Amino acid sequence: MPIFMDRHDVSEHVSAEVLAEIHQEDLKIEHEYGCRGFTYWFDNKRKNVFCLIEAPNKEAIVKMHRQAHGDVPNTIIEVEASLVESFLGRISDPENTNNSSLNIINDSAYRILMYISFYRNPSSNGYGFQETLKTLDHHITKLINTKHGNIVKKDKHGYLISFKSVINAINTVVEIESKIRNNLPMSNTYLKIAVASGEPVTSKPQIFEDVITLINRMCESINSDITISYEVKQLYESETLEPLPLNKTIRALTPVEEKFLMLFMDNIENSWHNPEVSIEALSESLGYSKSQLYRKVTALTGKSPNSFLRDYRLERAVRLMDNQEGNISEIAFETGFNSLAYFSKCFKNKYNMLPSKYTQ
Numbered sequence: 001m002p003i004f005m006d007r008h009d010v011s012e013h014v015s016a017e018v019l020a021e022i023h024q025e026d027l028k029i030e031h032e033y034g035c036r037g038f039t040y041w042f043d044n045k046r047k048n049v050f051c052l053i054e055a056p057n058k059e060a061i062v063k064m065h066r067q068a069h070g071d072v073p074n075t076i077i078e079v080e081a082s083l084v085e086s087f088l089g090r091i092s093d094p095e096n097t098n099n100s101s102l103n104i105i106n107d108s109a110y111r112i113l114m115y116i117s118f119y120r121n122p123s124s125n126g127y128g129f130q131e132t133l134k135t136l137d138h139h140i141t142k143l144i145n146t147k148h149g150n151i152v153k154k155d156k157h158g159y160l161i162s163f164k165s166v167i168n169a170i171n172t173v174v175e176i177e178s179k180i181r182n183n184l185p186m187s188n189t190y191l192k193i194a195v196a197s198g199e200p201v202t203s204k205p206q207i208f209e210d211v212i213t214l215i216n217r218m219c220e221s222i223n224s225d226i227t228i229s230y231e232v233k234q235l236y237e238s239e240t241l242e243p244l245p246l247n248k249t250i251r252a253l254t255p256v257e258e259k260f261l262m263l264f265m266d267n268i269e270n271s272w273h274n275p276e277v278s279i280e281a282l283s284e285s286l287g288y289s290k291s292q293l294y295r296k297v298t299a300l301t302g303k304s305p306n307s308f309l310r311d312y313r314l315e316r317a318v319r320l321m322d323n324q325e326g327n328i329s330e331i332a333f334e335t336g337f338n339s340l341a342y343f344s345k346c347f348k349n350k351y352n353m354l355p356s357k358y359t360q
Contacts, residue, residue, distance in 0.1 A: 001054050003038075003081050006061060006073035007201040008049040016042055016106040019049060024102070025068040026051075032067075033060040038081075039093045041109035050109045050201055052084060052091060079207050086152040087111060087162045087200065087208060112169040112197045112232060113208060114149070115215040116140065116176070117158040119190050119318075136191075139180045147172045158219075160212070166235040169195055170244065173226055177249060194218035196229035214258070217265045220312075223302030224251035230258060260296055272312055275338035279305045313337065314350055321359055328355045 010019075019042050026037055030053075038052040051073070055061045058076045065072050085091045088109055096103040118136065137154075144151060144161055147168040153160040163169040173193055196218070198211035206212075218227040226249055233244045233252040244252055253261070267285055271277040282305065283293045297305045313335040320331045332343035332355075347355045 001034075001056060002078050003052065003054050003084075004058060004061060004076050005079045005084065005201055005207065006051050006053065006065075006076040007199075008051070008071055008073050010047050010049055010071070012047060014047065016044060016104045017102070020102040020104045022069045022071065023051075023105075026064060029068055030064055033064040035060055035064050038091050040105060041088065041107050042105055043108035043110055044106055046108070046110065046199075048109075048199065050199070052079075052081075075201050075203065077201055077205055077207065083152065083207055084200075086150055089150060089162075089164070108164075109200050110197065111200075111208070111211075112163040112166050112195060112235075113152075113211045113215055114161040114163065114169055114172065114193065114195045115158060115212075115219055116161070117190075117192045117194075117219040119157065136180070140176065143172060143175055143180070147175075166197070166232060167239060169232070170228075170236050173228075173250070174245060177226060191225070192219045193226045194222075194229075195227070195232050197232050197235065214262070217261055218253070220315075221261060221265060221301050221308075222251065222253070223300065225249040226251065228252040230255050257300060261300060264297065264300075268309065268312060272309060272316075273334070273336050275333075275336050277309075277336070279309075310346055311350065314347060317343070317347070317355075318351075318358075321355070328359065331355075 019040070023037070023040060026035075030037055034056045036054040038054065040049055040051040042049050051061075053061055055064075061076055062072050081091050088111070093103050094105060094107060098104050118133065140159065141151070144159075147163070148165065149168065149172060150162045151159060152162050161172075163172070173195060176193065194215040196211050196214045198208060198214075200207045202210050204210055214229065218229070228244065228250065230253055236244050244250075246252060263286060267282055271282070279290060279293070283290050286293060288296070293305055297303065297308055301308050303311065317331050317335045320326060320334065321328075325331070326334065328343075329340050332340050335343075337343035337346070344354055347353075347358070351358065
């Protein structure tokens with residue numbers, strides 16, 4: 001039977017004690033609707049609740065809540081229990097430490113997510129890349145455990161990590177930069193980090209989808225080794241009463257920059273396969289003049305819109321080559337180049353070698 005997570009936005013007057021009582025009302029009648037409640041999270045500061053429930057469908061959850069207490073959820077998404085545990089640290093009620101019959105839960109589902117992205121420098125011919133990754137994995141895994149982070153996902157492209165504490169997340173970033181990156185031979189490896197924050201259920205169908213999309217785009221696009229979202233910067237400075245430790249490798253975005261990044265990348269992701277797409281059309285769809293778009297894209301990415309689109313295509317071509325997903329000609333046309341000769345020229349200009357040599 002599927003597992004769902006729902007979201008309730010509650011009034012200022014709702015307390016953890018009230019929610020514990022409401023949860024008991026759900027448990028009394030859940031069997032009538034074929035449901036089984038695992039646990040819930042309550043954030044008293046943000047006044048939201050997230051319930052984890054096994055149920056035959058979303059409608060059964062709504063009916064159960066409506067009969068039990070009348071507070072139906074704003075949003076319901078289907079989730080995997082293992083992912084929920086990786087992000088939030090548990091899928092059952094925490095231990096009752098209240099010395100009362102009610103297990104009063106005051107545990108926020110708000111998380112700081114970090115994406116550590118790495119890929120080999122094509123110009124290095126791959127020499128020493130696997131050895132560097134093994135060393136990175138050893139140091140990063142040990143550091144994350146020390147800082148009480150949860151590794152949600154790890155693959156050949158990087159790590160997705162969840163933190164409950166913004167201070168632990170930022171300290172992890174600082175230590176990776178000062179103690180790991182600087183002590184490794186990184187000429188064969190690109191390493192980028194992005195940090196943002198948010199809640200597990202929004203209007204999107206996947207858990208933490210808004211935050212994951214943002215950190216992926218920050219890693220892919222921003223002209224900085226380490227990029228921090230505006231909200232994480234505010235959280236860190238409010239908790240520590242100290243400024244975020246910014247330097248030439250660590251950049252914090254403004255709300256305006258984040259909004260533009262998401263709009264720009266929405267358009268890029270919808271059009272990059274199309275060899276006929278033009279910067280003029282992109283400018284028009286975003287509502288900017290060509291000169292305005294040039295200034296905004298250059299300030300964020302360090303590249304002109306044309307250069308950014310070309311490099312975006314080339315980076316995806318490299319991934320397809322690494323995964324052996326087609327021959328060079330097929331990959332060139334799949335990534336939006338309308339000429340194999342032009343693709344080879346662009347590839348050589350960026351990576352100092354022809355695609356044929358890279359695949360060898």
